[in-house]
Amino acid sequence: MAGSDLYMGTLDTLILKAVSWGPLHGYAIGRWIRQNTDGALQVKEGALYPALHRQEKKEWLDEHWGTTDTGREAKYYTLTSSGRERLKSEILRWQQYTTAVSAALNLATTKA
Amino acid sequence: MAGSDLYMGTLDTLILKAVSWGPLHGYAIGRWIRQNTDGALQVKEGALYPALHRQEKKEWLDEHWGTTDTGREAKYYTLTSSGRERLKSEILRWQQYTTAVSAALNLATTKA
DNA sequence: CCTCTATACCTAGATCATTTACATATCATT
DNA sequence: AATGATATGTAAATGATCTAGGTATAGAGG
Numbered sequence: 684m685a686g687s688d689l690y691m692g693t694l695d696t697l698i699l700k701a702v703s704w705g706p707l708h709g710y711a712i713g714r715w716i717r718q719n720t721d722g723a724l725q726v727k728e729g730a731l732y733p734a735l736h737r738q739e740k741k742e743w744l745d746e747h748w749g750t751t752d753t754g755r756e757a758k759y760y761t762l763t764s765s766g767r768e769r770l771k772s773e774i775l776r777w778q779q780y781t782t783a784v785s786a787a788l789n790l791a792t793t794k795a
Numbered sequence: 796m797a798g799s800d801l802y803m804g805t806l807d808t809l810i811l812k813a814v815s816w817g818p819l820h821g822y823a824i825g826r827w828i829r830q831n832t833d834g835a836l837q838v839k840e841g842a843l844y845p846a847l848h849r850q851e852k853k854e855w856l857d858e859h860w861g862t863t864d865t866g867r868e869a870k871y872y873t874l875t876s877s878g879r880e881r882l883k884s885e886i887l888r889w890q891q892y893t894t895a896v897s898a899a900l901n902l903a904t905t906k907a
Numbered sequence: 908c909c910t911c912t913a914t915a916c917c918t919a920g921a922t923c924a925t926t927t928a929c930a931t932a933t934c935a936t937t
Numbered sequence: 938a939a940t941g942a943t944a945t946g947t948a949a950a951t952g953a954t955c956t957a958g959g960t961a962t963a964g965a966g967g
Binding site for chain 2: 690691692693696697700716719720721723724774777778779780781783784785786787788789
C-alpha cells in the first residue's frame with residue numbers, strides 16, 4: 684500500500700469519530716486515534732493535516748481558532764451534520780467490509 | 796482513497812488466501828474473492844493481474860501454464876512457502892488492525 | 908541561559924495500490 | 938453471427954498516505 688501503517692480510507696473515518704465527541708484540534712485528534720487504538724495506529728502529521736483540510740473542504744468539518752488548556756492557539760474542528768451522516772455511512776461500510784474479508788480469511792472452506 | 800472498492804492492501808492477502816487452497820488461475824482467483832466475500836468485493840482486472848505479477852516477483856507465488864476444466868489455457872498460481880508465511884503475517888496484521896479500529900469506532904467512550 | 912521534549916501547525920514531493928479503460932482471444936449458447 | 942462468460946494483459950489517472958522536512962511556543966531539567 685501507499686503507506687505501511689494505515690489501510691487507506693480508515694483515517695477519514697477515525698477523524699470523524701474523534702470529533703464526534705466534541706471539538707478537537709488536530710494534534711489532539713492524532714492523540715485520540717493513537718490512544719483509542721491502544722497505540723496500534725500511529726497517525727503521521729503528513730497524513731493527518733491534509734486529511735483535516737480535505738474534510739473541511741468537503742464540509743464534514745468546521746474549523747475555528749481557539750485556545751488550548753495550556754494557553755496555546757490551536758485550530759479546532761467540529762463535526763457538521765453532513766460529517767455526522769458521512770461518519771455513519773463510513774462505519775457501516777467498514778463493518779460490512781471487514782465482515783466480508785474476515786469471512787474469506789478465516790471461514791472459507793470451499794475449494795476452487 | 797485511491798479506489799472505492801478495496802481498502803488498499805487487502806487484495807494481496809485475499810489472493811494469498813485464495814491460492815492457499817491449491818493452484819488457481821487468475822480469473823478463478825477473482826471469482827474466489829467475489830464469492831467468498833458474498834459479492835461484497837469486486838476485484839477489477841487492472842488490480843488483479845498486476846497484483847499477481849507483483850507477488851510472483853516477490854516469490855510469494857509460483858506460476859505455470861496449464862489447462863482448465865473446459866480445455867482452455869490459463870496461468871496457474873501456486874503458493875510458495877515464503878508466500879504462506881506472508882499470508883500468516885498479513886492475516887495477523889489484519890486482525891490486529893481491525894480489532895483496534897473497531898474498538899475506536901464502536902467502543903471508545905472517553906472524551907478528549 | 909540552554910537544551911531537550913512535547914505540543915501545535917504546515918507543505919512539497921514521492922510512493923504505489925487501485926481504478927478506469929481498453930485490447931485480445933477462445934468457448935458456449937442463442 | 939452475435940452475445941456473454943472466460944481468460945489474460947497493459948497504459949494512464951487517481952489519490953491517500955508516507956517521507957522528510959519546516960516554523961514556533963511552552964515547560965522541565967541542567
